[in-house]
């Protein structure tokens with residue numbers, strides 16, 4: 001069977017500012033919550049920080065040239081909030097904006113479409129000091145920052161994403177504490193989730209005012225693919241609860257203008273949600289032009305309390321569950337092969353997600369804004385990096401995406417996570433997600449065999465047989 005993709009399908013790769021830029025103290029940039037967190041002993045494996053990362057700040061021209069050599073159509077990057085508005089308030093720092101203007105100009109000069117994400121987890125520390133995402137004011141600060149970036153780059157960027165994976169910001173940042181700022185307060189995590197929804201809507205309003213009509217606005221979510229361990233009522237209910245806390249807590253307000261009743265009921269022992277003010281849901285329900293979906297692995301849950309293994313939250317184990325109000329639910333390792341993160345490899349989860357949103361919001365175009373895998377890739381004696389496991393992972397997931405297209409899903413593009421190895425949050429540099437290998441001491445970039453393979457898929461607009 002031929003796996004041809006539709007004409008104009010966008011083949012891209014993705015990164016995020018804190019994970020790749022480095023230059024943490026340059027050009028007036030101030031610490032973000034991730035700078036603070038990474039410098040706190042014990043929070044990041046090996047004491048790694050994003051101080052240098054892969055030096056994308058100084059090497060972006062070279063990195064864009066590499067993308068062009070690989071023939072990629074698009075690059076999804078994020079803007080570092082503390083680089084353009086160091087205190088999270090007031091006017092922008094032009095030197096910060098200059099970097100992104102140069103980056104976008106380089107991309108456009110090479111015919112590569114920029115997809116800009118405004119927030120990929122690097123909140124200015126000063127805003128955390130005044131309450132962070134659990135505090136309503138942070139949403140208004142985000143809208144102001146969005147306007148600044150929109151005014152600076154709106155003439156040349158058409159694809160805009162407000163937030164990346166707000167679930168992680170809310171529940172790993174304020175619930176389990178395995179991500180910055182490292183708080184472990186279930187009520188704060190629910191407040192944060194709401195203020196992220198509000199921030200998205202306020203930012204979308206601000207962007208609409210300053211962007212040309214051709215601009216397309218979206219958000220990138222990491223909706224969970226939750227499977228129940230059995231058909232027992234307790235297991236099915238566990239699946240429902242996790243689906244509500246992982247996915248519908250965002251898609252409810254953003255796509256339908258309301259929080260799901262079952263979520264409100266499940267979390268009632270923690271909060272009455274009085275922090276949701278009149279008009280907030282209408283703001284969050286701002287019409288989207290597309291939805292970004294990030295998918296890596298499914299979750300397997302059960303409702304019993306028997307022998308619950310360590311919870312699998314997809315991003316490192318915490319001392320506290322990120323599942324605020326559903327802490328009793330057990331997570332199990334799904335069967336089958338795993339990546340270096342321990343995440344099970346299951347492309348059918350991607351297909352299921354794409355179909356889910358196709359049915360839920362039939363008129364909304366979808367992008368896969370992240371998909372990929374970490375493996376332990378190292379150069380061989382000749383210096384080449386062979387990563388057949390990543391090629392197999394990508395092949396399986398692209399075949400799933402193709403199957404969804406064939407079943408009528410309006411899927412517009414695919415962004416491989418990640419262009420290059422980088423700072424994998426609490427795992428530091430120990431996990432390699434890149435199609436391009438980084439030798440950290442020398443910052444040498446070496447495309448792995450998966451990069452060449454993916455380039456071939458992008459050029460042909462077709463997936464070869466496995």
Ligand code: IFM
Nearest residue numbers: 016165294370417424433
């Ligand atoms: O590296 C992260 C990225 O920042 C957000 N999505 C998941 C990736 C892999 O964990």
